[in-house]
């Protein structure tokens with residue numbers, strides 16, 4: 001069975017012990033695609049040649065012309081899941097470049113058939129949308145320079161890049177390290193569910209302890225974003241290439257995929273909201289999201305993740321009795337404390353992320369506004385922040401109203417606590433609330449790296 005197919009009913013019967021391999025989740029890599037292919041068969045070289053040179057072609061304003069001259073290739077020669085994932089990534093990189101080559105003021109209404117037809121076919125086979133997703137840009141876009149070496153920023157390379165130089169490598173590879181840091185927590189999920197089914201309090205308690213440790217490691221890995229990504233470059237240059245054509249004022253009508261469908265289609269841009277990690281932890285802990293943020297997250301899950309991973313999340317949500325009910329029912333102090341730690345760590349992670357979004361989006365957005373109003377700024381600012389698309393100013397790449405969305409999601413996470421007034425990690429949560437961007441700047445790269453790599457077992 002392929003990762004793109006849904007898990008069969010027999011396997012997903014939760015009376016059997018839950019296993020990661022049913023859902024193509026790796027014990028070693030979690031949701032990350034193990035050892036992605038680097039090249040397609042020779043027939044697909046026209047795609048590879050353009051996709052490998054996308055940034056240069058954008059710089060010289062010639063990507064659109066190249067794509068229009070590209071031959072229309074068949075997709076039936078693509079074999080197996082990894083070839084399809086590489087094809088999707090290749091076509092996604094070309095599409096984002098094609099649409100946004102001239103910035104927000106000269107977008108296109110039609111994606112030419114040379115790109116649209118194979119892109120649609122590959123997307124259908126994978127169950128992914130025809131736009132760059134987290135599953136492409138992060139999960140399937142990596143290579144170790146030294147295959148025997150560790151997963152570290154220095155030893156990781158992107159297969160494909162987009163405009164933004166080193167910050168693009170930083171953004172995708174730090175996100176990859178967050179995915180990898182979560183793996184022990186993902187491995188512990190079946191233990192929690194199977195432990196609850198067997199009424200084994202000790203097993204559930206231990207598995208929850210692994211999960212809270214893994215969430216801590218995710219937060220440590222996330223800190224590297226401040227070291228490897230320039231906020232001005234992220235905001236002014238990179239962000240547009242991640243953005244989509246749904247709820248986007250500069251592409252109000254969406255995009256016509258030529259020879260696929262006459263009517264335009266709308267798709268959200270790439271975002272780590274499409275990562276399966278937090279969806280899994282939310283479902284396990286019983287976090288119930290508020291209507292509109294919940295609808296956004298459900299849309300990300302249903303349409304922007306590999307289907308087998310979305311199925312895993314769904315099966316976690318369906319497991320009965322729920323973990324939270326089990327914790328309340330058993331009233332065991334170590335079990336309750338382990339559950340509360342997970343909730344608190346997840347709140348702390350979301351708080352950290354909110355502060356990061358403020359540094360990478362809110363602050364540069366207000367500077368960009370100021371520059372536009374006053375027409376000032378250094379040469380560097382004019383070549384980065386000042387270029388930022390105005391349509392994305394207050395919206396996430398997925399089109400959401402960023403801060404209120406993120407805070408609502410964080411508050412709902414906090415709300416799942418079984419003893420909110422006596423939060424065991426109240427102080428830690430409060431501290432992470434107070435840690436705004438500049439404070440983190442003071443943390444040296446060396447100390448961050450040593451902390452993270454010492455926990456990155458891989």
Ligand code: HEM
Pocket residue numbers: 174175178179222225229234270271272273274275278350353356357360361395396397398399400402405406409410
């Ligand atoms: C510079 C780095 C980052 C920025 C600026 C950023 C920005 C955003 C924005 C604007 C949203 C709102 C939804 C959307 O627009 O798609 C979002 C959501 C989200 N992001 Fe990030 N993000 C960053 C890195 C990461 C990383 C590394 C992860 C971890 C894998 C992550 C995980 C999430 C999750 C899970 C959501 C959904 C909301 C939630 O569950 O709390 N983000 N992010």
